[in-house]
Amino acid sequence: MKSVPSPSRLKAHKTPSDARYFNRELSWLKFNERVLEEASNPAHPLLERLRFLSISGTNLDEFFMVRVAGLRGQQQRKIEELSIDGRTASEQLADTVAAADRLMIQQQKLWRKLMGELAKAGIKIIEPSAIAKSHQAAVSKYFREQILPVLTPQALDPAHPFPFIPNQGLSLIFDMRRKDDGEVVRQLVLIPQSLARFVRLPGPGTRFVTIEALIKHFVGQMFPDYRLIAAGAFRIIRDSDIEVEEEAEDLVRYFRSAIKRRRRGRIIRLKLEKGLPNELAALIRSELGAGASIVVETVGFLGIGDLSQLVDEDRPTLKFPPYSPRFPERIMEHDGDCFSAISQKDIVIHHPYESFDVVLAFLQQAALDPDVVAIKQTLYRAGKQSAVIRALCEAAEAGKSVTAIVELKARFDEEQNLHWASQLENSGVQVVYGFVDMKTHAKISLVVRREADGFRTYCHLGTGNYHPITAKVYTDISFFTADPRVGHDAGQIFNYITGYIPPSELKLLTMSPLGLREKIMSLIDDEIAHVAAGRPGAIWAKLNSLVDKAVIDKLYEASEAGVEIDLVVRGICCLRPGVKGMSSRIRVKSVVGRFLEHSRIWAMGNGADLPNREAKVFISSADWMSRNFDRRVEYMLPIENPTVHDQILDQVMVANLLDNQQSWMLRSDGRYERVKAGSMPFNLHHYFMTNASLSGRGGALADDKKVPTLSLVRQR
Numbered sequence: 126m127k128s129v130p131s132p133s134r135l136k137a138h139k140t141p142s143d144a145r146y147f148n149r150e151l152s153w154l155k156f157n158e159r160v161l162e163e164a165s166n167p168a169h170p171l172l173e174r175l176r177f178l179s180i181s182g183t184n185l186d187e188f189f190m191v192r193v194a195g196l197r198g199q200q201q202r203k204i205e206e207l208s209i210d211g212r213t214a215s216e217q218l219a220d221t222v223a224a225a226d227r228l229m230i231q232q233q234k235l236w237r238k239l240m241g242e243l244a245k246a247g248i249k250i251i252e253p254s255a256i257a258k259s260h261q262a263a264v265s266k267y268f269r270e271q272i273l274p275v276l277t278p279q280a281l282d283p284a285h286p287f288p289f290i291p292n293q294g295l296s297l298i299f300d301m302r303r304k305d306d307g308e309v310v311r312q313l314v315l316i317p318q319s320l321a322r323f324v325r326l327p328g329p330g331t332r333f334v335t336i337e338a339l340i341k342h343f344v345g346q347m348f349p350d351y352r353l354i355a356a357g358a359f360r361i362i363r364d365s366d367i368e369v370e371e372e373a374e375d376l377v378r379y380f381r382s383a384i385k386r387r388r389r390g391r392i393i394r395l396k397l398e399k400g401l402p403n404e405l406a407a408l409i410r411s412e413l414g415a416g417a418s419i420v421v422e423t424v425g426f427l428g429i430g431d432l433s434q435l436v437d438e439d440r441p442t443l444k445f446p447p448y449s450p451r452f453p454e455r456i457m458e459h460d461g462d463c464f465s466a467i468s469q470k471d472i473v474i475h476h477p478y479e480s481f482d483v484v485l486a487f488l489q490q491a492a493l494d495p496d497v498v499a500i501k502q503t504l505y506r507a508g509k510q511s512a513v514i515r516a517l518c519e520a521a522e523a524g525k526s527v528t529a530i531v532e533l534k535a536r537f538d539e540e541q542n543l544h545w546a547s548q549l550e551n552s553g554v555q556v557v558y559g560f561v562d563m564k565t566h567a568k569i570s571l572v573v574r575r576e577a578d579g580f581r582t583y584c585h586l587g588t589g590n591y592h593p594i595t596a597k598v599y600t601d602i603s604f605f606t607a608d609p610r611v612g613h614d615a616g617q618i619f620n621y622i623t624g625y626i627p628p629s630e631l632k633l634l635t636m637s638p639l640g641l642r643e644k645i646m647s648l649i650d651d652e653i654a655h656v657a658a659g660r661p662g663a664i665w666a667k668l669n670s671l672v673d674k675a676v677i678d679k680l681y682e683a684s685e686a687g688v689e690i691d692l693v694v695r696g697i698c699c700l701r702p703g704v705k706g707m708s709s710r711i712r713v714k715s716v717v718g719r720f721l722e723h724s725r726i727w728a729m730g731n732g733a734d735l736p737n738r739e740a741k742v743f744i745s746s747a748d749w750m751s752r753n754f755d756r757r758v759e760y761m762l763p764i765e766n767p768t769v770h771d772q773i774l775d776q777v778m779v780a781n782l783l784d785n786q787q788s789w790m791l792r793s794d795g796r797y798e799r800v801k802a803g804s805m806p807f808n809l810h811h812y813f814m815t816n817a818s819l820s821g822r823g824g825a826l827a828d829d830k831k832v833p834t835l836s837l838v839r840q841r
Contacts (some may be wrong), residue, residue, distance in 0.1 A: 131557045141547055144571065145681070145707065146209045146699045147795055148193055148359070149672055150221045154228060155797055156696040157184050159717045159789055161228065162799075164235045168786070171246055172443040173719075175239055176436045176577045181232060182429025185225060186293060186362055192222060193419070194364035194393045196401030209674055209699050222419055233425035236432070248435070248444060249332045255344035256326060256334070261328045268343045278347055283313040287412035290315065292363040292390065294322050295428060301351035309354065311408070311684070314340065314347070324433040331438065333702050335426075337806040341596060357401030359409055360427045365389035392418045398423040445719055448814055450597075463487045464494070464574060467583055470768040474603035475777065476589065477720060478813040481596035484570075484603055485512045487585055491572045492520035498580070499526040499573040503565055506590040507545055514545050515589045516796045518552035527554045534564045557623045559758070565622055566747045566757040571615045582612025586762055588724040588744055599723040600810075602744050602773065602807065604762065608633070611762070622758060635761040637747060642754040644761065646679045648729050648741065653686045655732045662688035665778050669723060670697040672750040684710040689734075693781045694791075695722045703793040715797065718787030728774055736774045779835040780809040 164178035199206070199214035208217055239252055256264055279285055290296055299312040316336060323333040337358050343354055368606060395415045399422045410420065426432070455472055459465040463486055466472065474483055489512075493495045500520050507513050517776055521527040531546045533539055545812040546556045559565040568587035573580055589601030614634035620626045627639065635644040652662035664683065671677065671692065677700045684690055690711040692700070716722045725748060729741040747759035764770050786808040789797040798838075 144210055145701060146674070146677065147701055148208055148210045148212060148217065148220070149511065149697055149699055150196070150208075150217055151224055151795075152697045152699060153188065153192065153220065154224045156715065156717075157181050157188070158228060158231075158716060160184065161231060161235065163717060164239065169719075170443050170445060171239070171242055172436050172438065173445055174438060175243070175432055178235055179430055179436060179690055181228075181434040182432065185228065185232075186430055187365075188225070189362045189394045189419075190292070190365035193218070193225075194366055194390070196221065197393060198364070209672065226421060229423070229429075229727075234428055235424070235448075236429065241454055243435075246440075246520065247331055248438060248440070249330065249582070250323070250435075251332055251334055253334050253338055257328065260328050264339075265343065265346070267327075268339060272320065272324075272339065273337070273343075274347060275317055276314055276347065279313045279315075281412075288313065288315065288599075290361050290413065291318075292365060293360065293428070294318075295337065295358060295360045297337060297356060298357050298358045298409065299344065299348075300354040300402070300477045301348050302342075302354050304352060310351065311405075312348065316340070319436060322428070323434050327748065328650065333435070337427075347458050355402045355405060357405060358398040358427055359401070359411065360396045361392050361415075362394040362396075364393050366390075376722060385663075394418060394429055395420045396423050398420070398427060425754060431541070443575045448477075450477055452480050453483055456483060456486070461486065463605070464572075464607075465489050468581070468607045471608065471769050472605040473764075473769040473772055474605070475772070476596050476601045476603060477598060478709055481593055481603075484585060484587070484591065484596075485516065485593070485841055487605065488513060488516040489519075490572065491583075492516045492525070496576065497525055497572055498575055499528075499571075501528045501530075501569075501571040501616075501769075502547065502591075503530040503532070503567055503569050503622075504542065504591060505532045505559055505564075505566055505568065506592050506595070507542070508594050510590040511540060511545065511591075512593060514548060517549060519552055521549075521553035528557065528619065528623065529554050529833070530557050530559055530565050530619070532565045549772065559622050560733075562756065566753070567616050567618065567636070567760045569618065569760065571619065581607060582609065582616070583607050584611050584615050585758060586744070586746075587609070587823065588617075588746060601723045602724045602726065602777075604764075604767075604769070607693060618758070618760065633763060635814075636840075637754050637757060637759040641747060642673065643760055644673060645676060645727075645749070649676075649679045649683050649688075651731075652688045652729055653683050655730070656687040658732075660732040661730055661734045663733075663735040663784070664684070664688060664690045664727070665692075665735050666690075666727040666749070667693040667722070667778060667781055668725055668727075668748050670694050670748040670750050672697055672699050672748075673754060674699075674751075676749050680711060681708050684708050691735075691782055693778075698791060698827050701793055701795075702791055708793075710723075713791040714782075714800070715789045715791065716781060716784055716787055718808070720761065722781070726773055726776070726778060728778060736779060738767070738770075740770075740774060742770050742774050764805065776813075776835060779837050780807075782837055783807045783835060784809040786811075788832065 134744055160177055161181040164174045166174065180343050181203050195213045196218045200218060204214060207213060279288055281287060295316045297314045301310050301312055303310060313814060320336050320569065322336055324336055324339055326332040326334060341356050392415045395413065395418050397420065453472065454472060456463055456466045491500050500517065502517060517527050517529055529549050531542050532544055568590060570585040572583045574583060584606055586604045587601060589596065589599050610632040614631045617628035617631060618636055621628055635641050649664065652664055656662035671694050680690060681699060685706065688710060692713045694713055695715055696715055700713065702708050702713045725745040728735055729742050730737065730743050731739050733739060742764040744764060745759065745761040747753040747761065753759055764773055784807055785800045785802045786806050787802040790800055791797055
């Protein structure tokens, strides 16, 4: 395969000049191009660049497992539903696979480049033939004692049919000639995922060899009476989406069965090592039933995501400087009493700059506090080592009423969530699995506490998951309040999920699927009305994805009515900005850097330019996608506390719009162009790492005058 230009210059699908929307799948691939571009960004340390390359590989694998698998399913079932930009499943599939192939070529090109730079830094990936003679015996012994016992070669003949190959499984196929009679025997070796992809070699320096290269090199130990004729590697990607049947009688049993079926999902993509003999390649295709699969020959490293193992190398100078988030001073001023601090005033926490430990402390205190009588918690993704689960179990074991909404349909976390659900139930937690046809995506924690004047409800609402690991690298908002209106509304949402009881009257929150899209469109209409009355109209929104056609059309309408619209959309964006007569006042940027921008925030000018004290500011668990509005339980919360309002609007949103060191602007033709820093470089992640934010500072603000004020100079 020939190399191609850098991702920002990759050939784009020719979008018709009058197209109103960009294709969702191609937009996602452009996001992954931006991730991949960071692998060649000299501003990042070397191993961090390798991390971005690895992430781009993992992202692409998941894209094929879910999105491409979905398109292939539509194509096979002859579903004629068109995409937002008017393409059939077959048209999308062709364009998507072509774009993904170009992306894969670029990944291999960058890997070769980074491999050279790693070698200069003292981290070398070598071929087994380059192992010094003085170390050959030690490596041979290691292979014989540590690797060979784990491998199970299988002959391929009528008595030994082709075995099952797991998803993302890496395998080797050999043609071997028996020495005594010259007969050719075909052998297959599945490389267990328990084996490290890179094997560290003995001797001075840091040197690795890939596991597949090592197996090929010592194939004589595995087949001592044979001579090697030909060998090659291949890797598969399977359909990993789980479709929930509405008639499922037992959701838990259904998912346990569905997870097992997913492991045997149809093959979507087959990657063959370049140079694999045609006869072996044909055999693999035939035996895997991969005739309808997307087959590609790869020159280079199979499974780019596995490069993450090298990132773990202990070389601090080749990584981002370590960062320790601060714990809110407000909580510490109350001797660590979360309830005391929250009862005094609402608190917002900006992760990962402020520690997720405060969320854990809130739940742990609730578990231990004898005055807490009830805890209700949604769980979408909680991670493998979850302190959240432990706190809920301890609360139930202490006799408190604990309810956990465990979402079984959280993609790729279904098995982990089933495990947590079982553990919670064993501790006495009332576990509810929500709806068959909807996901519970809202991130809400509710604690009912007995106090002197009666029961009081404390709430945590987040834009991200209750996941201690991702909270260190995802930027998210955590909001704590004892506002009785929020407590009332959160209770109504829990009752809707557990008892299918529609909220009778929400006082502050808006939720989907019961009116969130309509509320957002009403807010946009209000900005249109302000312009019609001669006042400024302005909208800011920070999202992960923008796909919903109705909301996009409403934004187009607002743009041409005179509303100024600035959108920070990290990933998929189907809206086409900057088109005269359609979206001339809409600007879209994407931020890709050290942290993953994940918080959902939007603001409406409310009759004045943004930012301003009277602006309407909201946080949410939802992106502006049809699935979030129609097939998920989500929340949207208005921010009324002045301090919290200032932090979210004047700091978080302004910093995202100011950033010019890790930002890309979406052009009307679908291209993303990296923003040039110019004479005033500004990196929003560095800003928040070095400047403590307003909320949670407590008395510390009186002693610290160094929190800089951000100002936005508008460039239309």
